[in-house]
Amino acid sequence: MEQYAGPHAGSIDQAPGVGEGEHSDSMAMYTAGLGFALLLTGASFMVSQTNLLWPPGVPAGLAVLAIAQMGVHLVFFLQIGTGPDNTNNVLALAFGLLVVTLVVTGSLWIMAHLNANMMPPPAIMEMQR
């Protein structure tokens, strides 16, 4: 039987922003994150300013690059990982993302339908007469 090793030994949780290893690891994490973020930012600017990508696909390309960069920031700067000790942080993030998705896509969807069903302004003026 193992002995009780104090309340914090083998702690199961992890704080966001605190890496799993010793501090030297987190320095390397930040530097790697900076490199990836710089690459992705550069790619975003290049995609938006040149015709490297098929023009109608540019918004989708930019969205992909932005989501990739947000992922890099989460993993390397906020250090939200996939380890078992990170479950609480990841679950909270997943719920936040669910609400954000509902708010954004719901608003866009509803407003697009409202626009489509709206009478053209002259017709409204006619009715108000």
Place this chain on the structure above:
Amino acid sequence: MSAQAGAAGLAGAEAATTGGLERAGPAPVRIVVAYGFWLFLLSDIIMFAALFASYAVLSGQTAGGPSGRELFELRHVGIETLCLLFSSYTCGLGVVAIERRRLGLFYVCFALTFALGATFLGLEVSEFVGLVARGAGPSRSAFLSAFFSLVGLHGAHVTAGLLWLTFMVAQTAARGPRDFVRRRLLCFSLFWHALDIIWVALLTLVYLMGAR
């Protein structure tokens, strides 16, 4: 009694399979505080999502006024992006430095963070002043109202972050790298990184897509 024993046996079996969940005890204050602050940041991101949604709906409604293509200068925005990205990096290094009790490095990193954040804010304010001077203020069109409220709210967060940073450096100087000071510095760094994440979304949706 037997139910209790059964529960204890179950808990023991569970602890054996999950690597000692039962023995862990309450989480340290640092983890609880950082988790609570993470929840706050997520709720802040949800507030931004509402403004992002309104911007996405209204970005075409220029009411005959200027559109993003005429207004945005990408070089300007690129410098802002780099400022914020490098300030996030120096902020992270500052927190590593304070964890290693290297106060000198910490002050250098946080001074750089402040300088880069202030540069970002200065560029943003000069952009806003320039827009208003060209008659493209928030009252010109629905597009510009949404633009100013979204980008302005991010700028207000950066302003609050700079005030917080100044306060935390003063507190570190006064009280030393104690537990509660380092907890607050960790929360500050989470806040600052979250602002950078929001800026990535803002840069893409407002500036890069708007300037095309």
